[in-house]
Amino acid sequence: MALPPVTPAAPADRTRSARQGPHRDDGRAALLYLAPAAVVLLALMAYPIYQLVVISLHDYGQAQASGAAPLVFLGLENYRTLLGDPQFWDVLAATVVFAAVCVVATMLVGTALAVLASRAGPVPRTLLFLAALGAWATPTMAGSYVWLFLFDQDFGLVNEVLSSLGLPLSGHSWTFERLSAFGLVAAEIVWCSFPFVMVTVYAGITAIPREVVEAAALDGASAVRTATSVVLPILRPLLAIATIQSIIWDFKVFTQIYVMTGGGGVAGQNLVLNVFAYQKAFAGEQYGLGAAIGVVMTVLLLAVTGLYVRAQRWRP
Amino acid sequence: MAAVRRRAADVACLAVALVVAFPLYWMVLSALRPAGEIQAADPRPWTLAPTVDSFRRVLTAQDFGRYFLNSLLVAVVVVALSLVASFLAAVALTRLRFRGRTVLLVMLLVAQMVPVEALTIPLFFLVRFYGDVVPAVGLNQLGSLVVVHLAFSLPFAIWMLRGFTAAVPAELEEAAALDGASRFRFTWQVLFPLVAPGLVAASVVSFVHAWNDFLFAKTFLISGTETRTLPLGLLVFFKPEEQDWGAIMAGATLMTIPVLVFFVAVQRHLVSGLGGSVKG
Numbered sequence: 001m002a003l004p005p006v007t008p009a010a011p012a013d014r015t016r017s018a019r020q021g022p023h024r025d026d027g028r029a030a031l032l033y034l035a036p037a038a039v040v041l042l043a044l045m046a047y048p049i050y051q052l053v054v055i056s057l058h059d060y061g062q063a064q065a066s067g068a069a070p071l072v073f074l075g076l077e078n079y080r081t082l083l084g085d086p087q088f089w090d091v092l093a094a095t096v097v098f099a100a101v102c103v104v105a106t107m108l109v110g111t112a113l114a115v116l117a118s119r120a121g122p123v124p125r126t127l128l129f130l131a132a133l134g135a136w137a138t139p140t141m142a143g144s145y146v147w148l149f150l151f152d153q154d155f156g157l158v159n160e161v162l163s164s165l166g167l168p169l170s171g172h173s174w175t176f177e178r179l180s181a182f183g184l185v186a187a188e189i190v191w192c193s194f195p196f197v198m199v200t201v202y203a204g205i206t207a208i209p210r211e212v213v214e215a216a217a218l219d220g221a222s223a224v225r226t227a228t229s230v231v232l233p234i235l236r237p238l239l240a241i242a243t244i245q246s247i248i249w250d251f252k253v254f255t256q257i258y259v260m261t262g263g264g265g266v267a268g269q270n271l272v273l274n275v276f277a278y279q280k281a282f283a284g285e286q287y288g289l290g291a292a293i294g295v296v297m298t299v300l301l302l303a304v305t306g307l308y309v310r311a312q313r314w315r316p
Numbered sequence: 317m318a319a320v321r322r323r324a325a326d327v328a329c330l331a332v333a334l335v336v337a338f339p340l341y342w343m344v345l346s347a348l349r350p351a352g353e354i355q356a357a358d359p360r361p362w363t364l365a366p367t368v369d370s371f372r373r374v375l376t377a378q379d380f381g382r383y384f385l386n387s388l389l390v391a392v393v394v395v396a397l398s399l400v401a402s403f404l405a406a407v408a409l410t411r412l413r414f415r416g417r418t419v420l421l422v423m424l425l426v427a428q429m430v431p432v433e434a435l436t437i438p439l440f441f442l443v444r445f446y447g448d449v450v451p452a453v454g455l456n457q458l459g460s461l462v463v464v465h466l467a468f469s470l471p472f473a474i475w476m477l478r479g480f481t482a483a484v485p486a487e488l489e490e491a492a493a494l495d496g497a498s499r500f501r502f503t504w505q506v507l508f509p510l511v512a513p514g515l516v517a518a519s520v521v522s523f524v525h526a527w528n529d530f531l532f533a534k535t536f537l538i539s540g541t542e543t544r545t546l547p548l549g550l551l552v553f554f555k556p557e558e559q560d561w562g563a564i565m566a567g568a569t570l571m572t573i574p575v576l577v578f579f580v581a582v583q584r585h586l587v588s589g590l591g592g593s594v595k596g
Contacts, residue, residue: 026412026413026414027412027413027414027415029408029412029499030408030412030414030417031414033404033405033407033408033412034404034405034408034409034420036400036401036404036405037401037402037404037405037470037474038405040401040463040466040467040470041427041467041470041471043467044439044442044463044464044466044467045427045430045432045435045467045468047438047442048435048438048439048442049430049435049438051438051441051442052434052435052437052438055437055438055441065441113332116325116328116329116332117329119321119322119325120322120325120326120328120329121322121325121326123326124325124326124327124329124330124333125329127329127330127333128329128330128332128333128336130333130337131332131333131334131336131337132333132336133579133580133583134336134337134340134576135336135337135339135340136579137524137572137575137576137578137579138339138340138572138575138576139524139527139528139546139547139568139571139572139575140528140530140547141528141530141546141547141550141551141568141571142343142550142568142569142571142572143339145550145554145564145565145568146339146340146342146343146565146568147339149342149343149346149561149564149565150339150342152559152561154357155354155355155357155559155561156357157342157357157359159357160357160359161359164359191336191339248429248431251431252431252433252434254433254530254531255528255530255531255547258530258531259530259551259554274431274433274434277434277436277437278436278531278535281436281437282436282440282535287437290437291437291438293434294431294434294435294436294437295434297431297434298430298431298434301429301430301431302426302429302430304429305425305426305429
């Protein structure tokens with residue numbers, strides 16, 4: 001966006017501001033302008049966060065939820081139960097590994113395709129961007145079912161094609177085993193989240209002045225050297241933001257796991273924290289325990305936020 | 317040599333585009349296939365007998381038309397309210413001086429990172445409670461989805477619009493003031509149209525979030541079918557033993573079309589809008 005030339009404030013304006021006291025006036029207007037957003041955020045975000053912590057400190061089951069029994073304050077008992085539950089540690093580890101795999105794959109695919117797009121002609125590039133836009137726009141629910149259908153045991157295209165190539169995959173279930181179910185969900189997640197990375201990195205690449213790259217070439221730098229020593233450092237802030245954004249998204253995935261593995265997989269083998277908390281609270285009616293999982297998840301993600309804020313500061 | 321490389325990049329680009337677009341193509345194709353071809357797991361990527369039977373099945377037997385309108389109503393109301401509230405807040409945060417502005421900005425950044433999914437439990441009880449006072453935002457009401465998605469969309473929308481409201485030069489405001497325009501008039505008649513690209517990008521993000529929501533719909537809409545949204549309708553429709561894939565793909569297609577249309581219509585603004593937010 002082109003910025004207009006900076007001109008000193010007109011004297012007339014200065015006297016006007018001095019007379020009316022711009023700061024006091026600003027404060028009142030600011031209050032008015034901020035009020036709608038503030039009311040909504042306080043009532044439906046700040047207060048629920050407080051409530052989440054409160055519920056996590058109580059024995060909050062079905063009886064308490066329906067008002068039939070009084071609340072019993074437990075202190076940190078829910079957290080003690082949680083940390084003593086081997087399933088919690090298993091789910092936490094699965095969540096971290098699953099999110100890490102999704103993030104790394106998304107970043108690699110997105111960045112590689114951004115580089116590819118910057119090398120290709122305008123027509124293939126536009127087609128790639130249109131396809132990516134389609135994947136990006138596909139609602140989570142629709143995407144989950146399409147991938148589930150493609151890999152369906154009996155009617156899926158993948159089994160049909162692979163078994164016609166001679167592989168013994170007719171009737172193979174991709175969601176029965178833990179790793180293959182996680183893999184299928186991860187593939188869907190990468191498919192719908194790489195476009196964000198690709199578009200961001202592509203914008204970063206095209207914003208690099210051509211002279212910079214040409215100068216490196218004139219100085220005798222190889223293509224690899226140019227990429228690692230010139231292009232990469234310029235793109236680093238963008239990559240950092242995209243990575244952290246992906247971590248935040250993939251760490252709290254719910255819909256894909258819930259839909260594709262039928263609520264957490266065979267015997268809960270595909271649970272991630274978010275689905276685990278939901279099942280504990282709304283299926284198991286242990287709202288206190290579910291809230292404690294929510295608090296743990298929030299704290300972990302806010303730690304990542306610290307990284308995000310630092311990445312934002314790297315911006316030129 | 318360079319030409320060969322360029323050609324290779326073109327071919328790779330096209331191949332990737334095909335792979336990326338394939339699941340969407342398969343979704344639409346399966347929605348249009350006669351049931352027999354799906355039962356036979358026909359791997360041919362075309363059909364010679366396209367039919368809208370699957371669409372008819374979801375729209376009549378399953379009342380998907382109603383779910384579609386419910387989803388649309390929630391998303392549109394969220395977008396409209398969110399635009400007004402976030403625009404006003406962004407103006408306050410960028411063009412007005414007041415104490416505590418920096419604190420608010422940091423809180424806004426933190427608010428974007430709150431995993432709203434973790435708030436399902438307190439929000440469930442809160443919505444139940446608010447519903448006793450204002451029935452329209454209680455459990456099983458679309459209003460409950462509107463208010464929570466409005467809240468979730470605000471931090472990002474405000475953050476994104478900040479870049480746009482800040483970019484409008486102060487001289488313009490001074491000129492408007494000299495011409496006798498009130499602050500209110502300047503905000504709505506000058507500033508609002510000027511930040512249109514940001515508004516478009518913010519509205520796409522809010523729309524998509526509200527439209528995609530499954531978790532809160534599943535939590536709040538616990539009984540009754542008349543307020544179901546599309547994702548919930550699709551979930552209920554999906555029966556593990558006897559999957560009607562043709563109809564599920566038709567439902568998924570119906571769900572994808574509005575977002576796709578919206579995306580393609582505003583894609584130029586979207587890239588510049590998101591770019592603006594990244595550049596801050």
